[in-house]
Amino acid sequence: MNENIPVHVGIIMDGNGRWATERGLERSMGHKSGVKNLKTLCTYIFERGVKVLSVYAFSTENFKREKKEVDFLMSLFVESFYKEFSFLKDNGIKVMFSGRREPLPRKVLEVMDRMTLETSDFDGPIFNICLNYGGQDEIVDMVKNISKLVSNQNIEIEDITKEVVNKNLYQDLPPLDLVIRTSGEQRISNFMLYQSSYAEYYFPKVYFPDFNNDEFDIAIEEFQKRNRRFGGNKK
Numbered sequence: 142m143n144e145n146i147p148v149h150v151g152i153i154m155d156g157n158g159r160w161a162t163e164r165g166l167e168r169s170m171g172h173k174s175g176v177k178n179l180k181t182l183c184t185y186i187f188e189r190g191v192k193v194l195s196v197y198a199f200s201t202e203n204f205k206r207e208k209k210e211v212d213f214l215m216s217l218f219v220e221s222f223y224k225e226f227s228f229l230k231d232n233g234i235k236v237m238f239s240g241r242r243e244p245l246p247r248k249v250l251e252v253m254d255r256m257t258l259e260t261s262d263f264d265g266p267i268f269n270i271c272l273n274y275g276g277q278d279e280i281v282d283m284v285k286n287i288s289k290l291v292s293n294q295n296i297e298i299e300d301i302t303k304e305v306v307n308k309n310l311y312q313d314l315p316p317l318d319l320v321i322r323t324s325g326e327q328r329i330s331n332f333m334l335y336q337s338s339y340a341e342y343y344f345p346k347v348y349f350p351d352f353n354n355d356e357f358d359i360a361i362e363e364f365q366k367r368n369r370r371f372g373g374n375k376k
């Protein structure tokens with residue numbers, strides 16, 4: 142059996158709104174279905190041996206949406222995080238968040254902080270939730286962090302390496318091996334730009350609420366067929 146399982150998988154969970162609209166439902170129902178799907182899916186993804194799962198839950202740009210939708214999503218995050226926290230803990234899943242804190246509401250930050258703190262010494266699979274996340278903002282924030290280190294003389298400019306850059310991103314994670322974007326859109330919409338330099342991309346047509354375990358198996362099969370060269374000429 143080919144057990145070439147990606148270490149780090151990223152999912153751009155897109156299409157919740159269209160999933161709902163096509164069923165004559167409010168967009169919010171699509172977001173609810175997306176959360177429900179994520180619980181089953183993330184359990185399965187870790188069972189298959191993936192070590193790090195990064196999910197794009199809310200981009201910095203998503204604040205441009207109607208206030209009603211943004212408010213709904215913020216409440217959904219709080220509700221789902223509290224509801225699913227014990228499930229994540231019982232499964233030894235280390236939860237982390239990537240993104241800017243500003244302008245997230247305090248109630249969202251509180252539950253994020255609690256989940257981060259209470260799973261911080263877990264050494265199991267990592268569930269990285271990108272919330273109020275933007276890939277370009279992450280790079281800007283990394284440059285600011287490293288600039289501070291240089292001006293405080295904690296590091297010499299000559300000693301800035303790719304490892305130093307990675308350590309100064311929101312989270313110090315291995316590179317992405319596979320990025321899945323559901324809903325058929327073929328763009329990355331500002332998701333983990335630095336980490337995806339040699340990622341394989343996969344764009345299934347299904348909307349996120351329908352991206353089930355079987356769909357994930359198909360993504361893995363597709364990944365296993367790819368010939369990753371990393372700029373070399375092997376295979």
Ligand code: IPE
Pocket residue numbers: 154155156157158159160198199200203214324
């Ligand atoms: C993704 O689904 C979830 C978030 C961005 C929060 P969308 O809400 O973008 O759904 P579509 O793309 O409008 O169908």
Ligand code: IPE
Pocket residue numbers: 153154155156197198199200203326328330
């Ligand atoms: C990307 O989806 C962000 C998330 C899935 C959280 P969008 O729906 O916001 O992206 P665009 O606007 O289609 O590029």
Ligand code: MG
Pocket residue numbers: 155156157
């Ligand atoms: Mg979308």
